Amino acid sequence: MSEQGKGSASTSTAAPAPGSDTYxxxxxxxxxxxxxxxxRWFVxxxxxxxxxxxxxEMAHTCRGTINLATAHIDTEDACNIVLSSGGRTYHLKxxxxxxxxxxVxxxxLAKAKAIRMMNDQSDDSGDEEPTSQSDRNELQGTLKILISKxxxxxxxxxxxxxxxxxxxRSLSELEGLKVPLEGGEKIxxxxxxxxxxxxTSNAMINACRDFLDLxxxxxxRWQRALxxxxxxxxxxxxxxxxxxxQHNSLERAWREAPTLVSSPPSAPTSNQGNERVNKEEASDEDEDTEYFDAMEDSPAFITVTASENTQHRRSQSNLSGASGGQVSDWNQDDSMSPSCNDVSGKELQPRRQRRTxxxxxxxxxLNLWSIMKNCIGKELSKIPMPVNFNEPLSMLQRLTEDLEYHELLDKAARCDSSLEQMCLVAAFTVSSYSTTVHRTAKPF
Structure with a gap:
């Protein structure tokens, strides 16, 4: 029971009122x-x-401190006070x-103020400002009510x-009156x-003043938040x-763009160029129109039509490529013909030569002897192994690893749900990496 206080004392005459910050x-x-x-001297x-x-000792040595925010205050009798917090107990008198x-x-008052400060700090850390009109109206109404209160x-x-x-003043005047001796005890x-x-009244007045300030x-703070x-x-x-x-301006520019791009060229460059443009336009239209899903058990094909915006963008790109001489043909020579330069003028620019x-x-x-020679005298963890040692030995082995889980595609072809079909196809796509788990030295 050592240092578990049971103490009492009288305050000095210079001690402030109980409602002040320091007592x-x-x-x-x-x-x-x-x-x-x-x-003991308490602060x-x-x-x-x-x-x-x-x-x-106030300047250098503190014998003990107790936090009133988590303390329990108890009064045993007329002069005793018991404070307990966190396993420590002070018995004061x-x-x-x-x-x-x-x-007391x-x-x-100090305990209530400490608890209020803790709650204010938690509220400030988690404050969220209102965003809707109803919240703002409610906040304004609350502010008006608080101002009146x-x-x-x-x-x-x-x-x-x-x-x-x-x-x-009345009490002071009563103390100054001369009364008989028999009435002294009553006075x-x-x-x-x-x-x-x-x-008590002074404490209540100080508490009201603190509440007003708070x-x-x-x-x-609420006004600033509002x-x-x-x-x-x-x-x-x-x-x-x-x-x-900005959205309206971009939309207007997008609507005006097809009229500028779809204008025909001033003169045909050559028969060969026109044939190439027509051929690629036809192939692009065929590619953008229908897509077929290969299904072995189904008697018919499922046709998926591309969106109109996609066709429009593809046709624009094809037309712009045709007008600017930028049509790609990987099977023919990409050098610019002189007649094309004469006709198109400044609009066409020479292109770089592409490989066919x-x-x-x-x-x-692989030189196995040179690899073994470089490994002499090195630790096993520091020996560089060629990437080829971690790859399949033949194309047949690679295909076997890639098609190991081919039954996923068969199962996906028999599914009715498009979501489940997509999941099975995705699982088959990543299944080829299952063999790389056992290749511990694979560098990528």
Whole structure:
């Protein structure tokens, strides 16, 4: 039970009111069974109750601190106070009942203020500003109600302060009156009770003042949030309006583009060029019109028609390629004819010479002896292995690995659901990588 306080003390005459931010004074704290209660200097500030042996120790040595936000305050009898928080317990004792009441009031107010500060911090971290019109209207109504309530609280605070001052003057005048000796005890009891009422009323007045300050702070914060939301909404509306204008301009430009592109060329370049253009247009139209899905069990084909926008874009690209002389033909020479340059003038530009076929793969033979020679004297983890060692030895092996799960395609052909069919085809596509799991040295 050592250092588990049971203390009490009287505050100094310079101690502020219990409702203020800082409260100091002497209390007797229980230390142990040998020493009993010892006089300690207690300081209540920012929701923390700290104690020292003397006032001089405040600058360098703190004997203990307890957080009132998580503390439990209990009053055992007329002069004792028990504080418990996180396994620590302080048993305190005041010299008089009035002094005990002052400390209890100060502790309760400090605890409530500490809890309120913790809640405010959590609310500030998770605040979300309203975005809808109904939320803004509700916020405006709430602000108006709070403003009216704040005015009422200010009026009540002034009335309480005025009546409290009148009551204190009356008590002072009562103390100054000369009364008979037999009425002294009654006057003393009345004064003690009046002092308790004065402490409580002062604490209530200070609490009302703190609440007013806090409410005004929150009101200003809400007003700033509402103003910020208005600015953000205005900025968003302006941005949407600009995007709508850009969208309309782009749509008009897109509608005017086909008339410019679809105009026929000024003169035919050559019969060969016209034949190539007509041939590619016909092939592109055939490709864009229908797609067939190979199904073995189905007696007929399923025709999938491409969208009109796709055909329109493809036809535009073909026409522009034909008018600009950019038609690709991989089977013929890509050099520009002189007659084409004479006819088209500035619109046509000479193109680079393209290759007509892909060159053959170089046949480099693997030299096993040179590889073994380079591995001499090296660790096994640092020996570079050629990529060819991790690849299939023949084209037949590669095809076998790629078609290992061919039954997925058969199952997909028999499915009625297009989604399940797509999943099976995707699974077959990635199934060829199943053999690379056992090739630990594969570098990619």
């Amino acid at each position: 100091k004074g002497w209390l007797f704290k229980w230390t142990n069974y040998l020493k009993g209660y010892q006089r 209540l500030s920012n929701g923390l109750l700290s104690y020292y042996r003397t006032q001089a 005041a010299s008089t009942e009035v002094e005990r009441q002052r400390w 009031t100060a502790l309760e 704040l005015d009422d609280l200010s009026t009540c605070n002034d009335l309480i302060a005025k009546h409290g001052a009148a009551l204190q 003393k009891a009345v004064n003690e009770r009046a002092t308790l009422f004065r402490i 409410a005004e702070t929150h009101s200003r 103003q910020y939301e208005r600015e953000q909404r205005t900025h968003l509306e302006e941005t949407i309006e600009q995007l709508a204008k 076929h892909i060159p053959d793969k170089p046949n480099y033979s």
